[in-house]
Amino acid sequence: MTLLLLIGVFWLARTGARLTGAGAGESRGVVLIDSGHGGSDPGKIGIHQEKEKDINLQIANRLKKQLEKNGVQVYMTRETDTDLSDGTGGNSKVQDLKRRCELVRELQPDCVLSIHQNSYPEEAIHGAQVFYYEDSVEGKKLAEILQRHLVEGLDKTNHRQAKGNKTYYMLKKTEATLVIVECGFLSNDREASLLTDEKYQKKVAKAICSGTLEYLDSLTEKSKGSAES
Numbered sequence: 494m495t496l497l498l499l500i501g502v503f504w505l506a507r508t509g510a511r512l513t514g515a516g517a518g519e520s521r522g523v524v525l526i527d528s529g530h531g532g533s534d535p536g537k538i539g540i541h542q543e544k545e546k547d548i549n550l551q552i553a554n555r556l557k558k559q560l561e562k563n564g565v566q567v568y569m570t571r572e573t574d575t576d577l578s579d580g581t582g583g584n585s586k587v588q589d590l591k592r593r594c595e596l597v598r599e600l601q602p603d604c605v606l607s608i609h610q611n612s613y614p615e616e617a618i619h620g621a622q623v624f625y626y627e628d629s630v631e632g633k634k635l636a637e638i639l640q641r642h643l644v645e646g647l648d649k650t651n652h653r654q655a656k657g658n659k660t661y662y663m664l665k666k667t668e669a670t671l672v673i674v675e676c677g678f679l680s681n682d683r684e685a686s687l688l689t690d691e692k693y694q695k696k697v698a699k700a701i702c703s704g705t706l707e708y709l710d711s712l713t714e715k716s717k718g719s720a721e722s
C-alpha cells in the first residue's frame with residue numbers, strides 16, 4: 494500500500510514536472526524589443542515635429558502584442574517614455590546605451606529588435622531598412638528576412654536592402670543577434686504621416702512580427718536537425 498502510494502506520488506510529481514516543462518517549452522522563442530531613445534532623448538524630429546522616441550515605443554508595443562499572440566516570450570528595454578540612465582550624472586546617453594546592452598547580456602534572447610525611425614536631409618528619401626553587425630552571420634540572416642517582410646508588407650517599390658554596419662553602438666557592443674529596424678524616414682512628408690498612423694503602425698508591427706517568426710522557426714528547425722544527426 495505504501496509502495497502504491499509512493500508510486501502514485503512519484504507519478505504525480507513527474508506529470509506535474511512534465512506539464513510545467515511543456516508550458517515553458519511551448520515558447521516559440523525569446524525576443525527583446527528595444528524601443529530606441531526615450532525620456533530626454535527624443536531621437537530624430539520629423540518633418541511635422543513627430544518625435545522618433547514616441548513612434549518607436551508605439552510600434553514596439555504593437556509588435557510586443559503581435560509576437561505574444563504568436564507564442565513568443567517578449568522583453569522590452571523600456572515600456573514608457575524614459576531613457577535607461579539613472580540620472581547620476583555623467584553622459585546619460587552613453588549610460589542609456591550601456592544599460593540596454595547589459596539587458597541583452599542578462600536576458601540572452603534569441604534575437605533583439607531595436608526599433609528606430611530614420612531621417613535624411615533630402616525629403617524624397619524614404620523606405621524601411623534593416624541594419625545588422627557586418628560580421629554577424631545570424632544578424633545578416635535576420636536582417637534580410639525582416640527586410641523582405643517589410644518590403645512585401647509595406648511598400649513593394651522599396652528597393653532598400655539589409656545593410657551591414659560596424660559603427661552603431663548597440664551593434665558593436667552586443668554579442669547577441671541584434672538588428673536595427675529603421676521603419677521609415679521622418680524627413681519624408683508621406684512616410685512621417687504614415688508612421689504616426691495607427692493602422693500603418695500595425696502593418697509595420699505585423700511585417701516585423703512575421704519576419705521574426707520566420708527567423709525563430711528557422712532556429713528551431715536547425716536545433717531539431719542537429720539533435721537528430
Ligand SMILES: [Zn+2]
Nearest residue numbers: 529536609610
Ligand atoms: Zn533612432
